[in-house]
Amino acid sequence: ADVKIGFVVKQPEEPWFQDEWKFADQAAKEKGFTLVKIGAEDGEKLMSAIDNLGAQGVQGFVVCTPDVKLGPGIVAKAAANNLKLMTVDDRLVGADGKPLEDVPHMGISATKIGEAVGQAIVDEMKARGWNADEVGAIRVSYDQLPTAVDRVEGAISVLKKNGFKASNIFDAPQAKTDTEAALNAATVVLNAHPNIKKWVAFGLNDEAALGAVRASESVGIPATNMIGVGIGGADSAINEFKKPQPTGFVGSVIISPKRHGYETSLNMYGWIADNKEPEKLILTSGSLAKRDDYQKVRKDLGLE
Amino acid sequence: MHTSLKKVLLGEQGLVVIFVLAFALVSLLVPNFLTERNMLGLLQSVVTVGIVACTMMFCLAARDFDLSVGSNVAFAGMVAVMASNATGSILLGLLAALACGAVVGAANGVVIAKFRINALITTLATMQIVRGLALIASDGRAVGINDPNFYQLALSKLLGVPTPIWVLILLFVAFGFGLNRTVFGKNTLAVGGNPEASRLAGVNVDMTRIWIFALQGLTCAVAGILLASRITSGQPNAAVGLELSVISACVLGGVSLDGGRATMSGVIVGVLIMGIAENVMNLLNIPAFYQYIVRGVILLIAVLLDNLRSSALGRR
Amino acid sequence: MHTSLKKVLLGEQGLVVIFVLAFALVSLLVPNFLTERNMLGLLQSVVTVGIVACTMMFCLAARDFDLSVGSNVAFAGMVAVMASNATGSILLGLLAALACGAVVGAANGVVIAKFRINALITTLATMQIVRGLALIASDGRAVGINDPNFYQLALSKLLGVPTPIWVLILLFVAFGFGLNRTVFGKNTLAVGGNPEASRLAGVNVDMTRIWIFALQGLTCAVAGILLASRITSGQPNAAVGLELSVISACVLGGVSLDGGRATMSGVIVGVLIMGIAENVMNLLNIPAFYQYIVRGVILLIAVLLDNLRSSALGRR
Amino acid sequence: MSFLEFSEISKSYPGVRALSGVSFGVEKGAVHGLMGENGAGKSTLIRILSGDQNADSGEIRIDDRAQHYHSTRDAFHAGVIVIHQELQLVPELTVAENLRLGRFPSNGGVIQARRMFADVGDKLKAAGIDIDPGRKIKTLSIGERQMVEIAKAMMLDARVIALDEPTSSLSSRESEILFSLIDRLRAEGKVILYISHRMDEVFRLCDSLTVLRDGKLAAHHPHLAGVTRDQVVAEMVGREISNVWGWRGRPAGEVRLKVEGVAGDKLRLPAGFEARAGEILGFFGLIGAGRSELMRLVFGADPRWAGTVHVDGKAVAASDPHHAIRSGVVLCSEDRKYDGIIQGRSIEENINISSRRHNARLGLLDRKQEADTAETFIRKLKIRTPSRKQDVVNLSGGNQQKVILARWLAEQGIGTLIVDEPTRGIDVGAKSEIYEILYQLAESGMAIVVISSELPEVMGICDRIHVMCEGRIRAELTRDRFNEREILAAALPDKSVPAAIAS
Ligand SMILES: Nc1ncnc2c1ncn2[C@@H]1O[C@H](COP(=O)(O)OP(=O)(O)OP(=O)(O)O)[C@@H](O)[C@H]1O
Ligand SMILES: Nc1ncnc2c1ncn2[C@@H]1O[C@H](COP(=O)(O)OP(=O)(O)OP(=O)(O)O)[C@@H](O)[C@H]1O
Ligand SMILES: O[C@@H]1[C@@H](O)[C@@H](O)CO[C@H]1O
Ligand SMILES: [Mg+2]
Numbered sequence A: 001a002d003v004k005i006g007f008v009v010k011q012p013e014e015p016w017f018q019d020e021w022k023f024a025d026q027a028a029k030e031k032g033f034t035l036v037k038i039g040a041e042d043g044e045k046l047m048s049a050i051d052n053l054g055a056q057g058v059q060g061f062v063v064c065t066p067d068v069k070l071g072p073g074i075v076a077k078a079a080a081n082n083l084k085l086m087t088v089d090d091r092l093v094g095a096d097g098k099p100l101e102d103v104p105h106m107g108i109s110a111t112k113i114g115e116a117v118g119q120a121i122v123d124e125m126k127a128r129g130w131n132a133d134e135v136g137a138i139r140v141s142y143d144q145l146p147t148a149v150d151r152v153e154g155a156i157s158v159l160k161k162n163g164f165k166a167s168n169i170f171d172a173p174q175a176k177t178d179t180e181a182a183l184n185a186a187t188v189v190l191n192a193h194p195n196i197k198k199w200v201a202f203g204l205n206d207e208a209a210l211g212a213v214r215a216s217e218s219v220g221i222p223a224t225n226m227i228g229v230g231i232g233g234a235d236s237a238i239n240e241f242k243k244p245q246p247t248g249f250v251g252s253v254i255i256s257p258k259r260h261g262y263e264t265s266l267n268m269y270g271w272i273a274d275n276k277e278p279e280k281l282i283l284t285s286g287s288l289a290k291r292d293d294y295q296k297v298r299k300d301l302g303l304e
Numbered sequence B, C: 001m002h003t004s005l006k007k008v009l010l011g012e013q014g015l016v017v018i019f020v021l022a023f024a025l026v027s028l029l030v031p032n033f034l035t036e037r038n039m040l041g042l043l044q045s046v047v048t049v050g051i052v053a054c055t056m057m058f059c060l061a062a063r064d065f066d067l068s069v070g071s072n073v074a075f076a077g078m079v080a081v082m083a084s085n086a087t088g089s090i091l092l093g094l095l096a097a098l099a100c101g102a103v104v105g106a107a108n109g110v111v112i113a114k115f116r117i118n119a120l121i122t123t124l125a126t127m128q129i130v131r132g133l134a135l136i137a138s139d140g141r142a143v144g145i146n147d148p149n150f151y152q153l154a155l156s157k158l159l160g161v162p163t164p165i166w167v168l169i170l171l172f173v174a175f176g177f178g179l180n181r182t183v184f185g186k187n188t189l190a191v192g193g194n195p196e197a198s199r200l201a202g203v204n205v206d207m208t209r210i211w212i213f214a215l216q217g218l219t220c221a222v223a224g225i226l227l228a229s230r231i232t233s234g235q236p237n238a239a240v241g242l243e244l245s246v247i248s249a250c251v252l253g254g255v256s257l258d259g260g261r262a263t264m265s266g267v268i269v270g271v272l273i274m275g276i277a278e279n280v281m282n283l284l285n286i287p288a289f290y291q292y293i294v295r296g297v298i299l300l301i302a303v304l305l306d307n308l309r310s311s312a313l314g315r316r
Numbered sequence D: 001m002s003f004l005e006f007s008e009i010s011k012s013y014p015g016v017r018a019l020s021g022v023s024f025g026v027e028k029g030a031v032h033g034l035m036g037e038n039g040a041g042k043s044t045l046i047r048i049l050s051g052d053q054n055a056d057s058g059e060i061r062i063d064d065r066a067q068h069y070h071s072t073r074d075a076f077h078a079g080v081i082v083i084h085q086e087l088q089l090v091p092e093l094t095v096a097e098n099l100r101l102g103r104f105p106s107n108g109g110v111i112q113a114r115r116m117f118a119d120v121g122d123k124l125k126a127a128g129i130d131i132d133p134g135r136k137i138k139t140l141s142i143g144e145r146q147m148v149e150i151a152k153a154m155m156l157d158a159r160v161i162a163l164d165e166p167t168s169s170l171s172s173r174e175s176e177i178l179f180s181l182i183d184r185l186r187a188e189g190k191v192i193l194y195i196s197h198r199m200d201e202v203f204r205l206c207d208s209l210t211v212l213r214d215g216k217l218a219a220h221h222p223h224l225a226g227v228t229r230d231q232v233v234a235e236m237v238g239r240e241i242s243n244v245w246g247w248r249g250r251p252a253g254e255v256r257l258k259v260e261g262v263a264g265d266k267l268r269l270p271a272g273f274e275a276r277a278g279e280i281l282g283f284f285g286l287i288g289a290g291r292s293e294l295m296r297l298v299f300g301a302d303p304r305w306a307g308t309v310h311v312d313g314k315a316v317a318a319s320d321p322h323h324a325i326r327s328g329v330v331l332c333s334e335d336r337k338y339d340g341i342i343q344g345r346s347i348e349e350n351i352n353i354s355s356r357r358h359n360a361r362l363g364l365l366d367r368k369q370e371a372d373t374a375e376t377f378i379r380k381l382k383i384r385t386p387s388r389k390q391d392v393v394n395l396s397g398g399n400q401q402k403v404i405l406a407r408w409l410a411e412q413g414i415g416t417l418i419v420d421e422p423t424r425g426i427d428v429g430a431k432s433e434i435y436e437i438l439y440q441l442a443e444s445g446m447a448i449v450v451i452s453s454e455l456p457e458v459m460g461i462c463d464r465i466h467v468m469c470e471g472r473i474r475a476e477l478t479r480d481r482f483n484e485r486e487i488l489a490a491a492l493p494d495k496s497v498p499a500a501i502a503s
């Protein structure tokens, strides 16, 4: 029979998921199965999406859930529709908060990415010869999103381990997850501490770090006194590296949408077509990309 | 024959007729659409919007506005889950959720009716406050359900149809009846149609508005409970943007933002149109970015058709 | 003394006076608030909302509604960047963006005025369609700016004040003047006050509405251009939810949703209150979840104060 | 002590003292007239009686019991029914629902619809009001709506009934129905307060009369025997008005407005007429005769299906009023609340909205000119207001009407002025000022078309009259041939003239 696979993601507008879809499509073309792509921004839409997949005669699907706590619901819904289930990016948890280990997953822990960001910042500080005591850190936060909390906390843990004082870390809560909101929130922090001359910044993604970098520019902090590190490595970050002059946006931790999109759907195909059950857990890692090496890093990840 | 067709199309129920025609067309053209599975899935997908639309219809008919419904749905869902977990009793959890929803709604009503604060601002404020409460209560994270029986609210079936759909149908019937056949419903339409005249006629305008908002809160709670059961957790970020979907469904269904005009059949059609659009776009695998455009165009066509219909009727 | 104080508080400009008092209070109590840097930062943070509010004021005053502003801002920003990149000329890019913005706005206006489709539905539809276009045009990705001179739009300063703030002030003055001193402004208010009476009084109601929407599109384009320059790229996801912020600022500033009532000073105060609230909450380091609550409460207090004021005045 | 007693009632609005120390009493079984200039405080007094507004001081007693209302509901329970000056109906609800609003017959909250419709239908029939209780208000004409308003008073068991200018949008036939109803209520021993600017009606109906002036009691007549109309006019306006109409002859010139075969949605039969420079042309008819509909077609306010309109030889586009205005014809419409005043805006803006296009330069307002125009008309038409900046909704009904009239009288460079019920709700004093302005405009060469349902008015001021009936122009009479019987005969659908009107 024809193989039909669903690929459901939580934020279809985000480049990251566009890329995942793109690579999943590539797998579909190679193996000759049909890929059904649906965006589901919240739990309710996700439940409907699964019903919809069932109605279309899909045999299995890969999902990046809007919330990991939806775990039991997703599992039940998939079972009710007789669908095979795999997760990508974010791992489902049960009511007790423990991962649902039965569901095959490919992803990367949010805390780990955050730690990579923190490490990148610390390395850059060392390279510039900064003294942690005279540096301020902007935590561009979006606490409404659990993943976002885990990421920034990961970064902070590394900073602290390397001698950063908690009192030098300032919260810049963004009202939305776009660059403008991060820019406005970071501006307030910078203006509230005019005596601090050197800054580092991080957040949930590239947009958050970029907002903070833009804020530093607008209040006249030179690029040499700013270190922003983002997460994602898609066009927002690349545009920044392409600028003729280096900016305070030093690097981005790239995670590979290729593996996440291509391999997951390939695995799902194998599961359906050849009854080859995928590995329960595959963890990928993030790689830091900077102005001078981003092309190489992307090539290594299979993105160019 | 020709004139009687015209009569049906242009009559009060013209929107319904247009809808039926469109539905038939979609059933023929879109594969997998008219299957029992898909129909049930479709209906389940409009449960939240449909339930909340019942009372939003009253709200708009009374020339009011409620932006806080999304937050209230999320909040009530959280309360249901957390109270169930805390007390160990699902029933207590549900009662707590209903009470919280109604209190939030009534608070909206009191502020709007008694302090005469603009409904848009008031409910925008409660939208923020209630969302904040939901986030604070759960520290921004979803709360899992301890007692798996809670899932049965959404999973159980009667005559092969899931409970939430029955609840939706029940509310459609109840509020449809309420609008046309009860003193409360007529007062609502009167308050929206001419507040001054209603006041002078001795209608207790303030109490009518407060009741409408309280009911709105109550249906939000019902929707929130079913949603929590369906997604097997209380989620503080649930139902963001719900207000716009609900208001659009109502307006699409012919409810006037200037108050005084509303029909339940129209609202049902509005809700279904929006649900079908989403369903069909996914069945046809329309790419995400193009879905935006299709959604916009469908909205426009739906109201345009209805306008043509009623201006052909010379009503305008 | 006492009566003249009362007069000032209760007069037309009462909202402004309340605002000034609140501002003074905040300046005293919140450290780092009243610094030149923070003031400039604050003003820059309200540029987008402020610019769009200028024309939203007209829109609401004419009893209309525009939900498409957020999408239009993003779209125009994208167009500015992409057209600049494609032609190599920033000027051409800006003109293209302004043209696109105005065309989207005018299209809204034509559909609403000529086809008589409800403004809420129409602009909800264009909100989706235009966002879809922005996403499709860029394949959902941020588009970088080739010519660094583009950044200067937002970074350059005049007398120590960044250009966007000057643009904002200019638009405040222009539209404030436009509302009170021009035939167009008075027609707008009249159309909102009583559309039928205005039509019979010879006001070209349709053209007035179309113009308002076209202008709305134009200011969205201005805001979109400045935003793109500020964030040094065109982002298809920018300005989501802008419509609610802008409408709230207007309503907070005393613009009536029932049309016919609006003042520029009120809108400016509304915009500033919202900006200051965000600014101060961050200065005081209020945790994100509590910010929701504070935001809601501030909204309520602001309108409540204004209501007390005007009911003390016996206006109601 | 009378059955209904007002004692020392005072009420102020910002800048206006609407009532000061008004005291008088009304007996059971009496119809008591309340007269006074526009803005004298009549409606305010009625609003206080209905519980809609609170007096600043003073007291109302009914049957020797002091009344303390907190809402209109309380007043209703005390047996007070008020028919307000502005129609208070809900357009989307039916006649029966409107008549029962606030007191639906219900069973546990469920409306007993069949009972309600039957009951209301019976009562309407008994009152001689021929309107289907199941029709929605929005499908009724103004006149029919007014009858529905009046029916409210008949529906309910009231002790005190106050009617605020109930006949202002009725023609003589409906008025007669109303009068017979009022006679019946009087016979039942109710107290009836009756406000009107029509002297004839007051003398025909009332047993006693109070005159208000500037919010104060100007005169109280326990009996009307021996009281003359001139005396009441003098008490109202503080001066004698010898001849309200003041008609004077003028030569008619060229044809300025030429209407041929126009028809539309609500006026299906083609109709045509001409109006000449210097002429005042009257249109008389019963309610629903189609006069307003005809003029709305001429003006492009409603879409025209057929026919042509020429102003000074130039064709007028059918699509929208602003074309008509630019061609030199303006229409002052009949429904001041629905399509007349612009709520929430000042008197000054309401007056200048149309004529400002002559003064504005490059789209900028000429504020001085606008202020001058407003002040001029406030003075000329005696618009009672603390300032030209006053929101127009705060004016009394008659003063709002004057504002709308001023909007059109302020027009310059206009060839034809059409006024629909121009003096509805306007006091005698102001009426004669308005007529004088119309004469002056005619003398300056304008063609003037007046629609009026008041026969004395059309006969008093017009040079020529068209009589309409059921959408057709049935008769044309020139001033030398004006004849009440003939006009009424042409206005009535059936040839027989009922005795009540022909008297
Ligand atoms: N809400 C209000 N605010 C301010 N002034 C008001 C208000 N209502 C009435 N007034 C003023 O009170 C005065 C009395 O008004 P009222 O309506 O009682 O007059 P009236 O005698 O009924 O006149 P008319 O014959 O024109 O109906 C008027 O000067 C009017 O402008
Ligand atoms: N909304 C409506 N729909 C259908 N018919 C209407 C509507 N409004 C008015 N009519 C009809 O139009 C005619 C004129 O109504 P109306 O009572 O407004 O006229 P009028 O102004 O009192 O009298 P005239 O037309 O002579 O000026 C009536 O036959 C009435 O039934
Ligand atoms: O939401 C994030 C997305 O932005 C991308 O970074 C992959 O991981 C998801 O959790
Ligand atoms: Mg009056």
Ligand SMILES: [Mg+2]
Pocket (backbone or CB within 6 Å): D291, D292, D293, D334, D420, D451
């Ligand atoms: Mg008429």
